[in-house]
Amino acid sequence: MRAVDSRDMRRRPVIVGIGGTVRAGSSTELALVEALRVAAEGGADTRLLGGAFLATLPVFDPGPAGPTPGQLELVAALADADGVIVASPGYHGAISGVMKNALDTLELARSGERPYLADLPVGIIITAGGWQAAGTALVTMRTIVHALRGWPTPFGAALNTSEGLFAEDGRCRSEKDGAQLATVADQVLGFARMKQAVAA
Template identity: 65%
Template sequence: MTRKPLIVGIGGTIRAGSSSEKALVRALARAEALGAETRLLGGEFLGGLPIFDPRPGDVGPSQQALAEAVRAADGIIVASPGYHGSISGVIKNALDTLEVTRDDARPYLTGRPVGAIISADGWQAAGTTLMALRAIIHALRGWPTPFGAALNSGGAGFDGAGLPRDPKDAWQLDTVAEQVMEFARMTADARTSA
């Protein structure tokens, strides 16, 4: 790959400083350290995204911005809180909005590595939410990374600088970013040589 890969982060909650958005920022920082250009579509962006309407009609500016970011992405990292055993509504709405790419040559998440990060108050919610997100990534034709991060936000959490207090959490987030980068480079190289 001769250019920097673009890794797009989609995640967080509408609450500023959420643990899922902090986790996503940490993973994107690792991707940058590995040579990526990154773009964050965090909680503030997601909170302003209209509810996806599948009927034919106009695509709003924020929906278009999401679609364009995903179209340009070499890899994606999605971070969601675990709400009642599954992903949050704002994350599901963002992923549903990718339906506007259905007629693209490379629709949805096709051919892109997608890292999954879950932050939940308890291990059971983290595990079930991670499984749900990975199933959605598959349905959108993405390639989930072999490792998905499941953080127990009821545990150590993040310090004032937004860094994970638990070294295991930092390792998980770095591993997700590293795998997205590795797959992004491999798929870009394969497209270039084809």
């Protein structure tokens, strides 16, 4: 476990958002941005690794090939994180390949000081065209986060994009959807702060 000293109590928690799709105007990425906005409003420093970034990651090769700068950037961002929010669309009942590839890439952090997503609260956001995939992709992502030794937050946001999630200003049309994203952000931030307090 990473050593945390009392200076950490005065530090703003760093929340890293990973997700979105390659599609311009991705609603998954907009949902992630909204959750990060809430986390920032709550006092976090936030960082977004969105769909365009994820699309630059090569298909993860577990062989001896050296990591690319993008892969190292992903691992470094997580090494500095106090909490993570992941956001994926439901693709064919599970998470997207781009998102899974990013998570596979965390294999590079297996032998690090803090392996994978160990000790980190991880909020999950899923968008899908229907409720069935929203639910199954959420369960899939929780399973993956457990495998990566992360702590999925109790609440996960499941958003149905079939009726248009966002208004022109990037905010949720429905209060309920906004509340889901805010709950994910609040739970990640709350856990990160609890950890800082315990370690102080």
